[in-house]
Amino acid sequence: MTNFSGxxxxxxxxxxxxxxxxxxxxxxxxISPTDPxxxxxxxxxxxxxxxxxxxAKELASRILxxxxxxxQSLLPRPGIWAWLTFVLRDVVFPKxxxxxxxxxxxxxxxxxxxxxxxxxxxxxxxxPVVLLGNLGNLADHLLCGPPSTLPEIREQLTSQQDxxxxxxxxxxxxxxxxxxxxxxxxxxxxxxxxxxRRLAKVRQQLDVTWNLFDLDxxxxxxxxxxxxxxxxxxxx
Numbered sequence: 281m282t283n284f285s286g287x288x289x290x291x292x293x294x295x296x297x298x299x300x301x302x303x304x305x306x307x308x309x310x311i312s313p314t315d316p317x318x319x320x321x322x323x324x325x326x327x328x329x330x331x332x333x334x335x336a337k338e339l340a341s342r343i344l345x346x347x348x349x350x351x352q353s354l355l356p357r358p359g360i361w362a363w364l365t366f367v368l369r370d371v372v373f374p375k376x377x378x379x380x381x382x383x384x385x386x387x388x389x390x391x392x393x394x395x396x397x398x399x400x401x402x403x404x405x406x407x408p409v410v411l412l413g414n415l416g417n418l419a420d421h422l423l424c425g426p427p428s429t430l431p432e433i434r435e436q437l438t439s440q441q442d443x444x445x446x447x448x449x450x451x452x453x454x455x456x457x458x459x460x461x462x463x464x465x466x467x468x469x470x471x472x473x474x475x476x477r478r479l480a481k482v483r484q485q486l487d488v489t490w491n492l493f494d495l496d497x498x499x500x501x502x503x504x505x506x507x508x509x510x511x512x513x514x515x516x
Contacts, residue, residue, distance in 0.1 A: 284314065284367065287325040287346055289359040294318035298362045299390060302383050313367050322360060324348050330367050337423035339371060340408035351413055361391035361406045372404045372427050388430060401438040402430055411438070418449045421457040424464060432469050436476040442492065443483070450497035452479060455511040465511060473507035482508075 290298055297318060300306035311318055328346040333339035343364060344351055354360050365372065373381045373389070383389050391406055392399040401407050404427060411419040411434075422434045437443055437452055456468035456476065471477050486492060486503055495503075501512060 281329060281331045282367070284328045284330075285321070287322045287328055287343075287360060288314060288319040288363050289322050289357060290319045290363045290366075291359060295359055295362055298366055301366070302386075302389050308369070311366065313363060319359070319363055322354070324350060328367075330370065333371055333427050335424055336404075336408040336427045337412060337420065339368070339405075339427045340412040340423060343405070343409050344413055347409075351409065355394045355406065355410065358391040361403065365389050365391070365403075365405045368405060368427075374428055397439055397441055401435070404428070404430060407434070407438065414444060415446055415449055418446055418453055420462075421453045421455075421464065421468070422449075424457065424462060431464075432471070433464065433476040436480045439480070442487070443480075445493055447495060447497045448483070448492055448500060451500040452476070454497060454501060454513050455479070455508060468511065474509070474511050478507065479504075 294311070294317075297306060297311050301308055301311060313319060314321075325348060326346050329342065333342065347354060369381065373383055375381055385402070387399045387402040388404050391403055394400045394406070394410070408423055408427070411422050422431075422437065425431045425434075433452075433456060437449070443449070455474075456464055458465045458468075467475065469475075482504060483492065486500075490503070492500065501508075504512075
């Protein structure tokens with residue numbers, strides 16, 4: 281385990297080297313993440329550990345603590361998120377039994393424009409930070425899985441900007457998050473009736489008639505069709 285004195289930001293040379301590593305064109309050991317030829321320390325950030333994390337929420341919490349209160353202003357700086365992805369690669373891209381990493385499609389590891397929700401929401405480091413920073417515990421259903429996976433529920437329920445409404449996510453959390461096991465309810469990660477994939481489509485239909493930003497979570501739940509009944513919480 282390594283403890284860094286703060287968070288660093290890859291410069292142009294560092295970003296090129298980072299991309300070559302993740303494309304399999306350069307050995308990981310070729311980059312020293314605190315070497316000034318690749319990166320500079322970001323002022324105002326505090327120490328960060330690359331220790332394992334059980335959930336995406338745990339990892340996001342650690343990063344937020346290191347970034348500090350001004351974390352939102354750092355979102356558009358790809359060098360920061362590339363550096364974090366590199367130093368946390370054992371957490372988000374662990375080696376398999378053969379010692380290989382599977383990085384997958386580029387948007388999982390290379391930080392795109394944070395305003396491009398179709399791409400930015402796939403990043404395994406920055407998007408959990410955005411969700412936890414903006415929604416807190418209301419994002420539990422989106423962050424309860426391991427940091428190394430992009431769960432179906434997150435992909436479905438963060439693909440549009442208006443999905444970041446706290447009341448919409450509060451309703452989704454009530455549907456799919458199991459408080460007792462701190463994980464998704466049975467069937468919450470599927471693709472059948474009442475699942476997040478269907479909620480994403482029903483939300484678009486409701487948005488034609490209702491301004492969902494004006495509705496609280498209970499009202500949103502009330503508007504959902506019968507297929508969601510199996511996921512709705514029992515009345516208090």
